[in-house]
Amino acid sequence: MIYMIHSIFEKVKNEPQEGKLADYIPALANQSKDLFAAYMIDEEGQVLKFGDYEVSITLQSISKVMSFIVAADQLGLDQVLEKVDVEPTGDPFNSIVRLEVAEKGKPFNPMINAGAITVASLLPGNNVETRVKAVTNFISQVTGREHFVNQEVFQSEMETAYRNRAIANYLKANDYLRGTVEEALETYLQLCSIEVTTEDLAKLGLFLANDGQLLNENKKLITLKTAQFSKALMMTCGLYNASGKYAATIGIPMKSGVSGGVLCTVQNGQIEHLKGHIGIGVFSPMIDEIGNSVKGMSFLQQISDHYALSVF
Structure with a gap:
């Protein structure tokens, strides 16, 4: 089955290459510029995944x-x-x-x-x-x-x-x-320098959407207050000095890294057959001058608009 989100992923993948690798960290300058991945998981364990989601990146x-x-x-x-x-x-x-x-x-x-x-x-x-x-x-x-x-x-x-x-x-x-x-x-x-994949990022995002509860387990690993503060910090401070812009335009708690990864948490949404609490991991190593993944943010912007993910 071809989902609309797959079309969005392919559209962003084929957008002109912008940004640059984080070459001020020599080891990150060796990444392939063409890598692009997205992974989504909901509270029932249902998954959507696209691109190079098995590639390891550093947090x-x-x-x-x-x-x-x-x-x-x-x-x-x-x-x-x-x-x-x-x-x-x-x-x-x-x-x-x-x-x-x-x-x-x-x-x-x-x-x-x-x-x-x-x-x-x-x-x-x-x-x-x-x-x-x-x-x-x-x-x-x-x-x-x-x-x-x-x-x-x-x-x-x-x-x-x-x-x-x-x-x-x-x-x-x-x-x-x-x-x-x-x-x-x-x-x-x-x-x-801890290594993860976009699948790991998505699971971490789901964990926060679940307020600290592990998938398929009826117990909380952290306090509700810690989970709430973490999501608030991601929303207000998670995308460097573009955090306010993306809070307004995408509207979900996110945290980016200069390796090109983005961790996202959706408190209550629906992306095709995924619904409720959703964790999203995105990766593309070409970053803008602020430090955020160019294609990662474009993809998140477009799926937020299409699936009405913003908490606002």
Whole structure:
């Protein structure tokens, strides 16, 4: 059966190639420009999938959602919010300027680098390995398979982490980091380098749409409050300094990464035979100047319009 969504996918796939690879991370400069994938799953486990959905990518900034969830659920949301705020910035994800103008240098939200580095330092465990493992274990519980750090991408990011190291030093000077600067930075960059597929992204999106309940299991893995805060942050801060634009035009909680992945959660919608809570994973590595996947966002824009997915 040919669905309308398949036609939308093919139309976007054949759109002129725009954007560029995230070549400031050397390992990401080697991705094929033509890769494009979409995967959708609903609360009954029904699936729609298109393109290169089996290709592995690294989470990059999408990991910020996972690390926030683990830190908030393990430490308690209030403790995390003592160190990181939940306000949008309108600035690039790697901006330093807001740290200097904010009261006591507090990061504005966990979806920018300053906030994510802070959250990485707060994760449970006494060293980098155990903190990263806390997040990979969480992702594995949701997706049903093991996840690992792509060491090539991690080393590539560590070798070029000058700006992130500057941010981490500023945070440490203002007493926002637990442990050392290098531990926080290494934890953060390893989290960015965790490998997933679009299927994994879709399952994570469905997990959040279900307010923290695992597919086919009548139990919640995280608190309702943590799930709600995570989705609110995705909606208001998840697409860098284009978050307001996409909240207005697409209208669902999303988080992007510069590898070209996008994690999306639909609270109550219908896409062909999929209905109710739906998780969506999209991937295309060519990103715009802000850091969002060009074809990924075009596809999400068109399916939101056609299937009326916006929460507004």
